[in-house]
Amino acid sequence: MKEIITFLQELQQNNNREWFVANKPRYTALQTRFNAFVDELISEISRFDDSITGLTAKDCTYRIYRDVRFSADKSPYKTHMGAFICPGGKKSGYSGYYFHIGTGGEGYPYGHMLATGDYCCDARALQIIREDIVGGEGDFDAIVRSVAPTFTLDYEGALKRNPKGFEHETLYTEYLRLKAYCLLHTPSTDFMCAPDLTRRAAELYRQTQPFLHYINRAIQYAKEE
Numbered sequence: 001m002k003e004i005i006t007f008l009q010e011l012q013q014n015n016n017r018e019w020f021v022a023n024k025p026r027y028t029a030l031q032t033r034f035n036a037f038v039d040e041l042i043s044e045i046s047r048f049d050d051s052i053t054g055l056t057a058k059d060c061t062y063r064i065y066r067d068v069r070f071s072a073d074k075s076p077y078k079t080h081m082g083a084f085i086c087p088g089g090k091k092s093g094y095s096g097y098y099f100h101i102g103t104g105g106e107g108y109p110y111g112h113m114l115a116t117g118d119y120c121c122d123a124r125a126l127q128i129i130r131e132d133i134v135g136g137e138g139d140f141d142a143i144v145r146s147v148a149p150t151f152t153l154d155y156e157g158a159l160k161r162n163p164k165g166f167e168h169e170t171l172y173t174e175y176l177r178l179k180a181y182c183l184l185h186t187p188s189t190d191f192m193c194a195p196d197l198t199r200r201a202a203e204l205y206r207q208t209q210p211f212l213h214y215i216n217r218a219i220q221y222a223k224e225e
Contacts, residue, residue, distance in 0.1 A: 001037075001101060002193045004030050008079050009103045012110075015075040027064070031081070035061060037198065038083045038099070044202035045097060049209050051087040051216070052096070059089035080109045087216065093223070095121070095181070095215045097205045104189045112192050114201060116208035117182030117215055119154065124225065126179075128218040130163060133175050141172060143210045147183060151208060154182040181215050183208050 007030055011020070020027070035057035042060070046053045060083040068074045079102065086096020095118035102110045121129065133140045144153065159177040162168055166176055185204060194200060 001197060004034060004081065004101060005104055005189065005192070008081070008101070011077055012079040012103050015077055015079065017076060020077055031064075034081050034083075034101075038085075040198045041083070041099065041201060042085055044198055045085060045205055047202075048206045049212070052085050055085060055089060057083065060085050062090070078109065079103055093122075094118075094219055095212055097208070097212070099201065101192055112187050112189065114151075114185040114187060114204055115154075115182055116151070116205060116212050117154075117180070118219075119180040119182050121181060121215070121219065122222065124222040125219045126181075127163075127165075128221055129181055129215060130166065130176050132214070132218060133172050134166065134170060138171075140175060140214060143214055144175075144183075146207075147211060148204065148207050150204065151183040151185045153178065154180045154184050156180065183211055 007023075007026065010023075014020075038057035038060055042052060042055050042057070062078075062082055062084075064078050064081070066073075066076055066078055068076065080100055082098065082100040084090040084096050084098050086092060087094045090096075095116075098113065098115040100109070100113035100115070102112055105111055153175075155178065157179045158174075159179065162170070162173060162176050170176065191197070191200070
């Protein structure tokens with residue numbers, strides 16, 4: 001991964017078409033290497049989560065070209081590579097395991113990231129998740145607490161009060177106010193460059209599988225309504 005990080009750092013400093021075209025063969029080789037890693041990661045994760053069995057890197061990875069139509073930032077290329085490994089592939093609407101390698105900087109999209117869940121559930125799925133939390137007698141809280149402390153819930157954009165239809169104060173208020181049901185871990189560059197990265201990443205994701213199952217159960221129910 002070290003060569004990929006180096007390329008992304010250079011791209012951040014030269015985010016223009018001329019530089020990218022001149023370095024396109026290098027990018028293509030690194031993209032092939034990243035895709036091979038994603039295929040290996042899918043294989044490792046499928047050992048404990050058969051819902052993603054049969055996926056390939058093509059089902060989970062993204063183009064490096066940015067959609068700048070509605071953005072003030074007109075930089076043409078992303079300075080990260082990512083893969084969203086979820087049942088049915090990245091466009092299925094299900095939550096999954098997200099792997100993100102950046103330039104090694106701070107915050108998204110520059111920092112590296114391992115994440116499990118979904119940052120953009122539809123309104124009906126959100127409602128069902130919240131109802132499950134209230135009616136589950138603490139099962140969601142137990143799942144969150146069972147995950148390694150390296151993972152934290154994504155509280156960005158959380159509501160200031162409980163959603164409509166829920167009491168103002170409940171035992172699980174902090175969970176009800178979430179807008180994204182997602183667990184986040186920000187690994188170091190040393191972690192991302194480890195020779196056994198595939199195994200180490202998969203082991204971290206394994207700890208989050210019950211959380212993912214909980215979220216996808218609600219999404220499945222919403223799809224069937």
